[in-house]
Structure formats: structure tokens, C-alpha cells
Amino acid sequence: MPSYTYAVKADKLLKSRGYNSRIExxxxxxxxxxxxxxxxxxITGIFxxxxxxxxxxxxxxxxx
Amino acid sequence: MIVNFDxxxxxxxxxxxxxxxxxxxxxxxxxxxxxxxxxxAVRTSEAVFSARETAAEFxxxxxxxxxxxxxxxxxxxxxxxxxxxxxxxxxxxxxxHNSSARPAVKLASDKKIxxxxxxxxxxxxxxxxxxxxxxxxxxxxxxxxIASNVTGQITPYREIAQICxxxxxxxxxxxxxxxGIINIKLSDGINILCTAGHKGLxxxxxxxxxxxxGKYKISPxxxxxxxxxxxxLKQPVLLPESLESGTLxxxxxxxxxxxxxxxxTIGIENIFRHENILCNKFIKIITRNKKVTVYxxxxxxxxxxxxxxxxxxxxxxVAEKLSDYGYCLRAGFHCSALAHIQLGTEYGCVRxxxxxxxxxxDTLRLAEIIKNM
Numbered sequence: 386m387p388s389y390t391y392a393v394k395a396d397k398l399l400k401s402r403g404y405n406s407r408i409e410x411x412x413x414x415x416x417x418x419x420x421x422x423x424x425x426x427x428i429t430g431i432f433x434x435x436x437x438x439x440x441x442x443x444x445x446x447x448x449x
Numbered sequence: 450m451i452v453n454f455d456x457x458x459x460x461x462x463x464x465x466x467x468x469x470x471x472x473x474x475x476x477x478x479x480x481x482x483x484x485x486x487x488x489x490a491v492r493t494s495e496a497v498f499s500a501r502e503t504a505a506e507f508x509x510x511x512x513x514x515x516x517x518x519x520x521x522x523x524x525x526x527x528x529x530x531x532x533x534x535x536x537x538x539x540x541x542x543x544x545x546h547n548s549s550a551r552p553a554v555k556l557a558s559d560k561k562i563x564x565x566x567x568x569x570x571x572x573x574x575x576x577x578x579x580x581x582x583x584x585x586x587x588x589x590x591x592x593x594x595i596a597s598n599v600t601g602q603i604t605p606y607r608e609i610a611q612i613c614x615x616x617x618x619x620x621x622x623x624x625x626x627x628x629g630i631i632n633i634k635l636s637d638g639i640n641i642l643c644t645a646g647h648k649g650l651x652x653x654x655x656x657x658x659x660x661x662x663g664k665y666k667i668s669p670x671x672x673x674x675x676x677x678x679x680x681x682l683k684q685p686v687l688l689p690e691s692l693e694s695g696t697l698x699x700x701x702x703x704x705x706x707x708x709x710x711x712x713x714t715i716g717i718e719n720i721f722r723h724e725n726i727l728c729n730k731f732i733k734i735i736t737r738n739k740k741v742t743v744y745x746x747x748x749x750x751x752x753x754x755x756x757x758x759x760x761x762x763x764x765x766x767v768a769e770k771l772s773d774y775g776y777c778l779r780a781g782f783h784c785s786a787l788a789h790i791q792l793g794t795e796y797g798c799v800r801x802x803x804x805x806x807x808x809x810x811d812t813l814r815l816a817e818i819i820k821n822m
Contacts, residue, residue, distance in 0.1 A: 388677045388690045389483040390513045393498045410486025415679030417486075438687065 387438050392417040395437050399428065450775035452811045457598055457626055457754050457802035458779055459647045459654055463704070467651055470707035474700040482697050483676035483690070493699055500706035501689070507709045508642055508660045509634035516689040517646075517702050518657035521625040522548035524643035527659055527692055528621045529553060529592060531667035532641070537589030538563045540580070542604060543791050544597040547784045549623055553592065563587075566787065569597075571746035573605035580609055590619040590665075595627035599788040599800065600744045601754030603631070610638025619665045629712050630721050630752050635662045646701065649720075649804075651708030656701040661688060669694065720805045724753030727803045727812045731755055734816035741819065744792055755801040756792075759822050764799045767822065771799075776815045778802075 386392035392408045399406040399421055406421040421428060425442055432439055453461045474496070480489035482497040501512040508515075518524045525548045533539055539562050541553050557564035565588075567580045580591075591613050595606045606622055613620035622639045629649025635642060639662070646656025661667065672684045673694030685691050712720060732755055735741050740760035745751060759767055768780035781797040782789050789797055803812065 387685065387687050388513075388675070389494050390498060390501070390689055391687070393495070394513060408491075416677050 453777045455777045455779045456804035460804045464711040467704050467707045470703045471700045474703040478699045500702045503706045510660045514661045516659040516692045520657040521645040524657045524659040525549050526552050528641045530670045532590045534668045538585045538587045540565045541592045543568045544788045549592045571748040592621045594623040596752040598626050599783050599785050600756045601751040603750040607637050646705040652705035724803045728753045731816045735819045738820045756798045758798050764797050767799050
């Protein structure tokens with residue numbers, strides 16, 4: 386996620402929709418990641434709907 | 450005895466909930482918000498985000514578009530300098546505080562922008578008509594105070610904002626004297642709202658907010674650590690971090706959150722009504738002194754501030770005398786050169802500004818003293 390602010394906003398949005406979600410410290414770069422499960426297309430769809438920017442998506446550490 | 454009637458400068462006393470919020474922040478929120486992933490940092494970050502949500506709801510914005518600043522001057526400087534980078538024409542009102550006027554004049558004197566000053570009349574129609582006549586093809590932004598910090602006059606900010614919206618001009622509102630007194634929302638047409646946290650929002654000094662609707666990009670005037678993209682030497686572009694370089698004032702932010710919650714509990718209309726009643730009673734008594742001039746016009750509307758002078762007695766002398774009685778009122782020019790030029794007050798004036806905590810008996814006692822001066 387590009388910032389902690391957007392990570393929290395996304396986290397709250399996903400939780401309110403029944404997704405498991407948590408904010409983690411990004412170990413590769415100084416910043417924050419959001420760890421969640423579920424269909425990534427659904428999740429990115431939610432992010433786009435609510436104008437939540439994200440830098441990249443990975444699955445099991447591999448970029449999607 | 451000390452009674453504060455200088456709440457337009459900063460409200461005092463603060464609500465008990467605000468004082469408790471500050472103490473709580475000092476005890477619990479000892480991490481650096483947005484920096485690091487340890488428990489203390491996370492707890493502090495969550496608290497700051499919660500304050501963003503509270504402020505966002507209060508002003509009708511998104512949490513990520515709430516920027517915490519040092520004060521309203523800081524917010525206005527960021528907005529004016531950030532929007533006017535690259536030049537263009539800027540219009541400011543004739544009632545602007547120096548916090549808008551000085552950065553605007555500096556940009557103009559450095560030939561970076563052109564500057565126009567829109568006269569504010571007691572009649573809104575005249576103000577709007579005059580404002581329209583100043584708009585140029587390169588007018589990029591307009592700065593209008595919602596209410597004058599000297600007289601309390603409420604400007605036709607909604608109408609001005611609407612005109613700006615139609616012409617794709619960025620409308621920056623100085624809400625320092627209006628927030629917490631009248632219900633201000635971005636949906637009034639405001640693109641960037643600048644306000645103090647320590648006045649009508651009842652936070653502590655050293656707090657301010659810049660609230661954006663996200664339509665106009667604000668170039669940061671300060672760069673530095675944001676806790677994000679730290680490997681990059683470029684300033685992040687996303688709000689709020691792009692405008693929040695450096696460690697945040699966590700205790701101050703928590704005080705603003707508690708202050709807004711206090712306002713929500715009391716009701717903004719009740720706050721306005723209480724203060725307005727005090728102002729009306731104050732005016733009624735002091736104007737029995739025929740030497741008193743109150744700077745109000747029946748065609749205009751006002752937030753609860755009363756500007757006055759007593760004959761030719763220098764305003765600083767009046768304030769000094771009242772201070773001897775224990776009443777704290779501000780005299781002079783109130784950091785608002787333009788407003789005093791408009792009023793024609795060569796030596797400034799005295800300003801009475803109550804808060805929700807101001808008592809009627811203190812107001813009446815003060816008014817009686819002024820009546821007899």
C-alpha cells in the first residue's frame with residue numbers, strides 16, 4: 386500500500402465486507418502491506434470503486 | 450480572576466474531554482504514527498487515523514484528505530503556495546487574515562503570480578458582483594475567509610465557491626473563525642478548507658487542519674520523512690502524507706478529535722446560539738455608552754465576535770484597563786491589515802470573542818465596565 390492511511394482505509398473496507406484482513410509492515414521496503422484472502426479481482430474491484438491506490442499485489446510472495 | 454474573552458485567538462478553557470485526551474495520548478500513544486510496525490507505533494497510527502475519520506466526517510471529506518498541520522496559517526500557506534506553483538492569478542478577499550494575505554503578497558511581489566483583492570461589502574450581492582468582475586482567464590485560485598477574524602462578518606462563501614466551481618477555479622476557504630461555530634462542509638463548494646484546531650474546534654495550540662476534496666493537487670512546500678516510500682528520494686504524491694512530512698503532533702491531533710466530539714455532543718447550533726446571545730447582550734449594554742462604536746452593519750451576518758472602539762481611547766489602552774479587571778480581550782490589528790484598512794481603524798480595535806464556556810454574568814459585568822468607560 387502506498388501509505389499507512391490507505392492501508393487502514395482498505396483494511397476497514399475489507400473487514401466490513403467480511404474479508405480477513407490485516408496490516409503488516411512491508412519487510413522489503415519501508416511501508417505497509419495488507420494481507421488478505423479472497424478473490425483478488427473482487428478485492429481490487431473494491432479498491433477501484435473506493436479510489437484506494439495500491440502499488441502491487443502478490444500471492445505467496447509472488448507478484449500477480 | 451481571569452476571564453478569557455479572546456477565544457477568537459484560541460479557546461480557553463478547553464473541555465475536560467480534550468484535556469483528558471491529551472493526557473491519554475501522553476500515556477498511551479508514545480509511538481511515531483505511520484513509522485514502524487511495532488505495537489506502540491501501530492497503536493499511535495490507529496489513533497491518528499481515527500482522528501482523521503472524525504475530522505473527515507465533521508467536514509464531509511474522506512479521511513485520507515484530512516491533513517494535520519500546525520495551525521491555520523500553516524494550512525493556508527500550504528494551500529496557497531502549493532496551488533499557485535506555476536503562477537496564475539490569485540484573488541483574495543479584503544477581509545483576509547495575514548496568514549493568507551502575506552503569502553499571497555509575497556508571491557505577487559516576487560512576480561510569481563498576479564494578485565487581486567476582492568472587496569467584501571456588508572451586502573452579499575455587492576460582494577459577489579465585485580468578485581465576479583475580478584475573475585480573469587488565468588485566475589487559478591480564490592482565497593476567501595468564511596468569517597472575518599476582526600469583525601466576525603460572514604462572507605458569501607457558498608456563492609463565491611459556486612462561481613469558482615463553474616469556472617474550474619480552486620476555492621480555498623479560511624475557516625479559522627467559523628469551524629465549530631457554523632456548520633461548514635466541503636459540499637458548500639470548498640475545494641480546500643483550512644482551519645485551526647485550537648479555536649472553535651477546542652483542540653490545543655499547535656494544531657490545524659487542511660481538508661481537501663482531492664480535486665486540486667497541492668504541491669508540498671515542505672519535504673521530508675513521511676514513513677512511506679522511504680527508499681525513494683522523491684516526496685510521495687498522495688495525501689495526507691505528501692503534506693505531512695515529519696513527526697505528527699499526536700497529542701494535539703487527539704485533542705482535536707476530542708474537541709470535535711465535544712462539539713458534536715453539544716451541537717454546533719447550540720454553541721452558536723449561546724455565544725450569539727452573549728454577543729447581543731454585550732452589544733446592547735456597551736452601546737449605551739455613546740462613545741462606543743461597534744463595527745457591525747445591519748445588512749451583514751456575523752459569527753459571535755464583536756469589534757469595537759471607545760471614542761478616541763486607543764484600543765490597547767482599553768484592553769489594558771479591562772485586563773486590570775481580569776478580562777482578557779485582544780486589541781490592535783489582530784494580524785489582519787486588510788480588514789483594518791477596510792474598517793478605517795487607524796489604531797485597530799478591541800475584540801470581544803466568547804466561547805461555549807463563557808458565562809453570562811461575566812459578559813454583563815464586562816459590558817457594564819465598558820459602558821462606564
